[in-house]
Amino acid sequence: MHKNFWIVIVNYRTADLVVDCLQSLETQREVLGGGKVVVVDNDSGDGSVGRIAEAITAHGWSAWAEVVAAPRNGGFSYGNNVGIRLALSADPAAAWIMLLNPDTVVRSGALGALREFMATHPGVGIAGSLLENPDGSVDCSAHRIPSALGELEGSARFGPLSRLLREHRVSDAPGSEAHPCDWVSGAALVMRREVLVQAGLMDEGYFLYFEEVDFCCRAKEAGWEVWYVPEARVMHLEGASTGIRKAAKRRAHYWYDSRRRFFVRHHGVAGLILADLLWALGRLSFLARRALRLGGKPGADPKWFMVDLLWGDLRAIMSGRVFALRGQAVEFPFL
Template identity: 65%
Template sequence: MGSTWIVIVNYRTAELTIDSLRSLSTQVADLGGGRVVVVDNDSGDGSRDKLFSAIERNGWSGWASVMPLDRNGGFAYGNNAGIRTALASADHVDYVMLLNPDTIVRKGAIKALVGFMDGHSRAGIAGSLLENADGGFECSAHRIHSPLSELDAGARLGLLSRLLHRYVVWASPGTEAHQCDWVSGASLIMRREVIEQMGPMDDGYFLYFEEADFCWRAKQAGWEVWYVPQSQVMHLEGAATGIRTATKRRASYWYDSRRRFFVKHYGVAGLVLADTLWAVGRATYLLRCLLHLGVRAHDPKWFMFDLLWGDLRAILTGRVWSIPRAGQQP
């Protein structure tokens, strides 16, 4: 099997990361001589010492190490640091796997992903089936974000979703391996040649949308992106970021990342179209709620304002023009 390095980016989630390392400890042989590197994004809360101590105490130092960074540059930034370390290794590395700190890797998950990549030479990226804490499964194989997908997201109308099924981002994961547009970065493996051809992840994304961007660029370059449900990983989604807490106001970096993705791949006009279609869809949804024809969902606080006003302000201040288009060097 191909040699695989795993990169875990930690930011103030030391206990979760240690649990993830513990789940990997029985699957070290499946790395084919590779290693696990935990990149600490300048947590400043004692995470680094806790991680060093856990690795020494549990006898994991033969296959795991900690890489402290001097600033928190975000998810892509931390992963890029780990990826560079992997590719600079004296030992040959076939694959690099990205793994969230809030994951528990089920038995055989690494072997299934690496085996799939070994057997599919045009597969550049593959992702696992993600299990949630309740025992259900998350959507981990996605279609690409587009202006029409934003209309569907805003409207939350089953009939419209069926009409726009080719554009609905969050599809049912399924039980068979299949190609898709992008897979969740919570558990994602990439071929070395893809990284060498594409360059690093775009660390202009602080958090969110970076894996969608990387997968989509890889597809446009001719590589295949696959969902592999034989590889199963438990993902405590939101445990590391709090993104699932609906009552909280969503962090500005989510809106920044969404804006960056749409401008990068569709231009400023595409961002405006996406926002317009989302607003139209959301208006119909709110009208249905007002008429008691739908159930009001719990959006993050100030969600509509933060999304629409944030993008308008970025356009009026000219910040969107500094976002590189796809194919340009970020």
Template identity: 50%
Template sequence: MTIRTSKSILVVIVNYRTADLVTDCLRSLEAEVDSLPGIQVVVVDNASGDGSVDRLVAAIVENLWEGWASILPVERNGGFAAGNNAAIQPALEAAAPPDYVLLLNPDTVVHGGALRTLYDFMEAKPEVGIAGSRLEDPDGTPQRSAFRFPSVLGEIENGLRFGVVTKLLHRWVVAPPVPEVACRTDWVSGACLLVRREVFDAVGLLDADYFMYYEEVDFCKRAAQAGWPCWFVPEARVVHLVGQSTRVETGVVARKRQPTYWFASRRRYFQTYLGKYATWLTDLAWASSFASYRVRRVVQRKPDTDPFGLLGDFVRHNLLRSCRSHRVIRPSAASETAS
């Protein structure tokens, strides 16, 4: 027998020109709504300008989802954090704010019972502030979704990609192998992230000065500093169609240039928590390590799967600018995409 609960969960999905993906995501949430009747889903449309709002409204009406799903159009694409905040802030200021907020990517399909599993975990561990699900490919292959906070040693390991160094620095590897059991971790992917309301009370909203990327790292960092730890819950399984909402994928597509907002977000995060001078040293360490890897890759004839021009772009956007005051680079909606 299904256990009913009076607790409420606000699910926020940020859409930018991915209406079909959002519709599939909403369809996967139907069973979760039956299990957790306190769920309300808000789809924030980040000024898509492609008819997404009309298509999503039609899908909600056609599928009889009006009781639990709604669309919130915003006038400007302010990025992932700003889009989520557009739904979270008024909900938290309401007379009856939600007990939990779930950030959910539009390019996800929720396995049956996943949200129930996250909810039950959080109810059983009131000291936990954030919980993330296991993300996986459509064939069930797990994706790395439980991470450590970035550090100087972690950046060296990430740049070198050398087995011996990775073993020596295993405690600082940002993306370790996927845990098989629930465990505490530094941060989890924002593709599926459940947050207790008290965390927002303690640290505020997502930092909207991150256009995209690193916003969930920053949020989990602030939560940890406020005494709200983050856990990874692999029993909650969610399919993540990597890159479908951002157009940043693996393989051939990964040879596209890294978007400028990725560099801006990375610079902002490191300067916030390390300071300007340490950030410059960290950038130098990564660039040197990555340059060494690039030489070794050619000698060993390994396939090139890194974004095109990554080293040069990194030097220009980060290494040469990390001593200056950080500022956010906001792409135009016509030149960059973000959900």
């Protein structure tokens, strides 16, 4: 049976970025086979649906692209699930589904490289692209699972400790060859249909952030491999759609909610507490070194980072809300 390639793009008030992304896909549309690009608008309320629909019609993209209006803004997982359900219900031959951020430009040959890799590596359930920054540098998009020791390494920012805990560092320097990893960035990843059948859809309990980490972990638990494929190059204007890299801003509460959800679901409540304790230890050592002028270069930290992270988790534990996160199931709706 012929196999089709689908792409899901979730939009929230970034219509111009979506059009640029679609433009980058136009010359690669043959890779889709009988698949399509589905743009899911998460109830933007700013005319995005009409603007994207007009662009699709004006550029003659209607044969391979469409925009769908979701009834509410349920977050990144929710929007992706809307598109995934549409692809799977509309096309029995939908073999691969790619999640693509609206703030991306897909380089020539990237879709073909991903499709070829998935076709020739049947044990791989999820593959992620190489992500370029606008200045041409390469960002890390292949990662290790977040852990308590990884939280210590990341918050301490201390060279000797980082070398000691290298195997627990979440994000290393980008590799130049394809290799397996724990999870890949949700900005540009492709999944196999069978992964969805076995591991379920994306967990809509994550509004934004950590959803792809959770999804990759569940795929691996189901026996699938996760790989990084640098031959598939995608430029990512990271933060253009979410503002995550604006250090001066106070980080949105849902980032902390998502981090908490991930640690509880994959490490338990005790794992969350241990991660917070080690994060705080590393953070305090970093601040002490800075105060004593013994190193500790400032990073792109949001305002009130330490307070929001630790106090938010403490409140969730004291209220009992954190214990409700442990057993929530993620169902696949087509079984």
